[in-house]
Structure formats: C-alpha cells, structure tokens
Amino acid sequence: MSTFDLSNGANRRSDGVPADRASSRRRGNTTISAPGTPNRRNTELAMLAFAVVLPVLAYANVGLAMDDSLPAGMLGYGLGMGALALIAHLLMRRFAPYADPLMLPIATLLNGLGVVMIWRLDKAGKLLHNNYPAAANQLMWSGLGVAFFIFVMIFLKDHRVLQRYTYISMAAALVLLAAPAFFPARKEDFGAKIWIRMGAFSIQPGEFAKIILTVFFAGYLMVKRDALALASRRFMGLYLPRGRDLGPIIVIWLLSLLILIFENDLGSSFLYFGLFVVMLYVATERTSWIVFGLLMSVGGAVAVASTASHVKVRIDAWLDPMAAFSPKPPLGATEQIGQSLMALGSGGVTGSGLGQGRSWLIDFAAKSDFILGSFGEELGLTGLMAIFMLYALLVQRGLRTAVAARDPFGKLFAVGLSSAMALQVFVVAGGVTGLIPLTGMTMPFLAQGGSSVVANWALVAILLKISDNARRPGVEPSPTPEIQGGPVS
Secondary structure, three states, X not given: OOOOOOOOOOOEOOOOOEHHHOOOEEEOOEEEOOOOOOOOHHHHHHHHHHHHHHHHHHHHHHHHHHHOOOOOOHHHHHHHHHHHHHHHHHHHHHHOOOOOOOHHHHHHHHHHHHHHHHHHHHHOHHHOXXXXXXXXXXXXXXXXXHHHHHHHHHHOOXXXXXXXXXXXXXXXXXXXXXXXXXXXOOHHHOOOOXXXXXXXXXXXXXXXXXXXXXXXXXXXXXXXXXXXXXXXXXXXXXXXEOOHXXXXXXXXXXXXXXHHHHHOOHHHHHHHHHHHHHHHHHHHOOHHHHHXXXXXXXXXXXXXXXXXXXXXXXXHHHXXXXXXXXXXXXXXXXXXXXXXXXXXXXXXXXXXXXXXXXXXXXXXXXXXXXXXXXXXXXXXXXXXXXXXXXXHHHHHHHXXXXXXXXXXXXXXXXXXXXXXXXXXXXXXXXXXXXXXXXXXXXXXXXXXXXXXXHHHHHHHHHHHHHHHHHHOOOOOOOOOHHHHHOOOO
C-alpha cells in the first residue's frame, strides 16, 4: 500500500476488527475513543502566543527604526490580533479538537507579519505620489478572513459532504474564472484581468476558484482513478493514457490557455493546470502524467508567448531584468524585477533591519507579490528562509493530513489544497527572485489583498477539518452514498 493509497483499506486484526478501533467501543454510528488521548490544543495555544507576540515586536521595531518611538497603535494591534487568534483557538477546541496544532499558529504568524510590513510601507507613502495606506484595510480583511475561518469550522461538519457537489463545483469555478474577462483592466494591473470591480468594491475570484476547483479535481479523480491508472499503453517506458482519458486533461489545458490569452494571467493558468497534474499523479501514481503535464505546459506557454504581447513582455523582462535601466530601454520594459533583485541583494544575509530598507521604491507593487522583496531586504536571506520554512511547514502539515486521512476523497482534497498553497508560493517567489517570469499573483497571507487573505484562511480551515477527522482516535468514517456511488451533481 502506497503512502497516498486511495483504496481506503484498513489495517485489520485477525478477528476482522480494524486495528485503529481496537481500544474503542461502538455505539450505533459513533465511536467512544480511549480516554487520555492528547489533542494538542494546549500546544496550539502556546504556539499561538508566540505567533502573536512576534509580529507585535516587529511592529515595535519598525516604529523605533522609523520614528524613534513605539507606535501609538501597538497595544491595539496586539490586543486585536490576540483576540482573533484566541477566538479561533476556542472554536478549534469545540469543533475540531483533534486537528493539527501547527496550522493555525503558522497562518496567524504569516498574516501578522504581512500586516506589519504593509504598515511599514505605508509609512513611506509620503514619498510616493500614488501610494496609499493599506494596513488598516488589510487588518480588516484579516478579521474577515478569521470570521470565514470560524464559519467553515462551525458549519462544515464533514468534508466529505463537498464531494456531492463535484460537478457543480466545476461549473462554479468556470464562472468565477471567466467573470474577470468581462470587466476592463486598470492601467496599474498591467493588462491582467483578474479583478471584478464595482465602484470601490473589488474581488479577485481566482483566489476562491482554486479551492472550488480542488473540490472538483478530488471528486472526479477519486471516481476515475482506476481508469486513468490502469487503462493505458506502455511506450518508451511511459504509460500512455487512452484517448478518452485524455479528455479532462485537454479541457483543463485549454482552460489554462484561455485564462492566459483572455485575462493575461500567467500565474493562475500555471497554478490551475499544475494543481490538476499533481493531483492526477497522486491519484494514479503514474509518472507519465507528470511528463505529459510538463510537455503541455511548455507547449502552451511557448504558443501563447509568441502571440500574446503581454506575456511576451513579461518573458523579456525575465530574460533581461535590467533592460529598463539601459539608456534606450525597450518598449514595455519594467523596472520592478530589477528593483526587486537589487533589494534582495542589498539585504544580504542578515538584512538592513525592519524599517530601514528602501524597497518601497518598487512603488505599489511592494504591497503585492513584491512584498517578498521588502522582506528579503529588511530581514535578509536568513529572514526570507525562515518565511519559506513557515510555508514549507504549513504545506508539510497539509500533506501529513492527506496521509492520515481515512477516506480517499479527503486524501485527494488535502493533497490538492496543500499543493495549491505550495504552487502559489513557488510562482510568486520564483517571479520576484527572477527564477521564472513574473506572474503578479498574491503571496499567501503576507501580501495586500482581501480576496487572498479570506480565501487562504478558508483553505486552512478546510485542512484543519480534514485533519480533525483523520487524527480523531478510534473513529472510522461511516460510508456515505457519494463515496459508494461516486460524486453527484
């Protein structure tokens, strides 16, 4: 049995009773677990205290560095952030007592550090004509994100219920992905149509679409995994899928290309197609799907780059990030990638110190994906690696939840949500550091963006619900109609 075995097999004793229920008594459809089983909520509370104190100290550090005094709002910020974290923790004790103890503190720490850096960039706004205070808005959206986290924690009783909406999820995701194409892009969006704007209100539907698409992928692949894994032909060491099994792959590939062509959104197209390929590989354990995915990604990117001017400009900026600083810069050249690389280089190993860098010169982008450049300059390579380790730990806990999940849908769902987080971090970090072309996606929890912070809090909440179901001692989930008969629309 592989690590991500989707057969839902159980380790049974000789008398046929599952081993994980050996110490439990059955009463109808419930299981009474053995007493004294640790749920790690006290560990979570201790880590949450650290996750609140560290951003408050960073907040004080910025104020001392820039104004030689403690910030006036430090106490309010600390109490507000602590209250949100405590409420989330108390709800965890009630509705997910056996969930992973590290996910909530990690999300809280990243969100808190992001608000501090956005506030630091706001303080330099007087030097920029088109800058505007955003820390207060980000704090408000963070509170809404925690409220959404609580909503999911209370009302999502069992993650397997989502499997009933497999094909409805696909339709909803397509609507969300297509909607921004019908709204005009602003000049500061650099041609990307990823927002729905109605007056002062704006939303980025792609952030929510990644969760909804994961529901569809998990439900579809759970039912079709045998056909995709076994019905294939071997050619040059690779298992070639049947033509009819390639249908969904072609559809997702074309969807990614359409997003890239009509919405000029390079990051989202990479995220959605990469997410599907990763989940397909986990479901089938066929490396040939990874090969096909890479070939289709490269082929699609080359085709679009040769025809779409916006994508071509970003690729040219990736190939020569310093071209904008030449005496005769090419048309459409951007300074941001070069400025980001200079900020990262200026930070060195230990950084210039919070509040003492100059990455705000990257303009408004320092509050979006380029906020990573601000962290790199002021915290240095050491601080940047610590941030990446937090993301890696969050993804690792999600994958560990997938391994422990007792139902095949939960396994695939947890893998998909964790992979979506990992892919988004890679896409943003790769663009800011010059590893891949710039995409303009939002760094989860750190960067300014209401849609992003709310969607990522919901993502963490769903992972915690799956984790609670997986870690709860002596409980084997009862079969449900949608798992026995496949997803229904």
